[in-house]
Amino acid sequence: MSVRVRYAPSPTGSPHVGNLRTAVFDWLAARKYGGQFVARLEDTDRDPARYKPEGIREIEESLKWLGIEPDEWWVTGGPYAPYIQSERLDLYQSAANRLIASGMAYKCFCTEERLAAMRAQQQAQGAPTGYDRACRNMPVEQRRELESRGVPYTVRLAVPLDGVTAYSDLVYGDVTFENRTVDDQVLLKSNGWPTYHLAVVVDDHEMHITHVIRGEDWMPSTPKQVLIYQALEWEQPIWVHIPLTLGHDRKKLSKRHGATQFTEFIRQGYLPEAMFNFLVLLGWSPGDDNREVMTVAEILERFDLSGIGRNPAVFDYDKLRWMNGEHIRRCDHRRLADLCVPFLHEAGLMGAPPTPGERACLERVLPLMVERMHLLSDAPALMAPFFRDPVEPDPTGLRKWLTGADARRRLDMACVLLESDCSDLTEEAAEAVVNRVAEAMGTSRAPVIHTIRVAVTGTTVGAGLFETLRTLGRETVIRRLRRAMEWVVE
Numbered sequence: 001m002s003v004r005v006r007y008a009p010s011p012t013g014s015p016h017v018g019n020l021r022t023a024v025f026d027w028l029a030a031r032k033y034g035g036q037f038v039a040r041l042e043d044t045d046r047d048p049a050r051y052k053p054e055g056i057r058e059i060e061e062s063l064k065w066l067g068i069e070p071d072e073w074w075v076t077g078g079p080y081a082p083y084i085q086s087e088r089l090d091l092y093q094s095a096a097n098r099l100i101a102s103g104m105a106y107k108c109f110c111t112e113e114r115l116a117a118m119r120a121q122q123q124a125q126g127a128p129t130g131y132d133r134a135c136r137n138m139p140v141e142q143r144r145e146l147e148s149r150g151v152p153y154t155v156r157l158a159v160p161l162d163g164v165t166a167y168s169d170l171v172y173g174d175v176t177f178e179n180r181t182v183d184d185q186v187l188l189k190s191n192g193w194p195t196y197h198l199a200v201v202v203d204d205h206e207m208h209i210t211h212v213i214r215g216e217d218w219m220p221s222t223p224k225q226v227l228i229y230q231a232l233e234w235e236q237p238i239w240v241h242i243p244l245t246l247g248h249d250r251k252k253l254s255k256r257h258g259a260t261q262f263t264e265f266i267r268q269g270y271l272p273e274a275m276f277n278f279l280v281l282l283g284w285s286p287g288d289d290n291r292e293v294m295t296v297a298e299i300l301e302r303f304d305l306s307g308i309g310r311n312p313a314v315f316d317y318d319k320l321r322w323m324n325g326e327h328i329r330r331c332d333h334r335r336l337a338d339l340c341v342p343f344l345h346e347a348g349l350m351g352a353p354p355t356p357g358e359r360a361c362l363e364r365v366l367p368l369m370v371e372r373m374h375l376l377s378d379a380p381a382l383m384a385p386f387f388r389d390p391v392e393p394d395p396t397g398l399r400k401w402l403t404g405a406d407a408r409r410r411l412d413m414a415c416v417l418l419e420s421d422c423s424d425l426t427e428e429a430a431e432a433v434v435n436r437v438a439e440a441m442g443t444s445r446a447p448v449i450h451t452i453r454v455a456v457t458g459t460t461v462g463a464g465l466f467e468t469l470r471t472l473g474r475e476t477v478i479r480r481l482r483r484a485m486e487w488v489v490e
């Protein structure tokens, strides 16, 4: 059997990070088992409160950014095109007609008002809400009469009134439900558009989907869909519900916890491979070892649908940040430099594309900074001193290290030593300067190091001083030391 999986986003705005997790699982299953990854746009719900097509581009960009472009989708087409539900309405209508003809579905002429009144009464009585099946039991003549008058109708599934139905879920095992608990759901609305349940079943069947992988929050829908498969006499796919993603307080992940829109993570400077790594661990574990930081290839090698657990996964932002730092340190430096460019450009530190000089500077500085970076967006603050002279020292640095006559003497002496030596400023030479200043002033090296650091970078933190001085170069260091003497307060 060739595996075919689908990611079926609805255009409800900017994609949620949990949805992209589903896509990651889909992609892995397709690649692991040599199958196809299909993406389909489920756009039949046109309620303005939910229909937000401006998010479609972000769905596309997010998949491309993650490196998990579908084999078949609305962007590039495929053998079962179109991959947009609103362009497949005839398929849903003919499925509904077939169900009506076989007696598995029926026309419901109830008005919105009647349905609302019915619901209100059920609620008032504390009874479960659901359609009272008035039209299911309607005499044939009455139905014909309504049809002949062209009264609008919806199509409802004629759910078996008793008995039980079972389905099997790869993660949650065998699930059994009583048919009487399932409502006679609407399949086709009065405007001829399908509901989600009908459209999803028709498309998964027509597109030969073998595994429906989706969040556990869709599990309440599964009995309805199983009954539609049975009514249409179609074989069900294999159901794979992946556990919920929760915030640290074990409540549904929401804005309260942090970023939830996928593109926000891109903007914040996460690497695609770190997001991929982190998302797959929300619900899946390799089992055999505790290794968490893995490349996509390593994940693919270990991946198995049977490694998906049932426990809800907690979205730990700190862990994601840490994991991103780990991936930054594993990243090829040329690529990492490319990835930093937009952030440095945005901060006004370089052009886009950078000039050859800016690019060379970036490549010189990067090795000093990778250990300190968690996000690509850390790059501007860490690297700014290498691209331009600091405008002023930060207040703590000024108060602690650029105050008093001793500070001025340290700077002056360092300048004199550097100016008297015209050779390259190596790390050893930088260290020798610091040692000689400390000796001459009869202090430890610490105040000398801190004073010079604030003078040349404007900050009290950063990479090691000697490598910083070497990277900046002799001319720049001398210029900045001289200028910093003007900063010193008595």
Ligand code: GLU
Pocket (backbone or CB within 6 Å): 008, 009, 010, 042, 200, 213, 214, 218
């Ligand atoms: N269109 C649904 C969504 O927005 C798809 C659910 C499913 O995968 O069946 O997530």
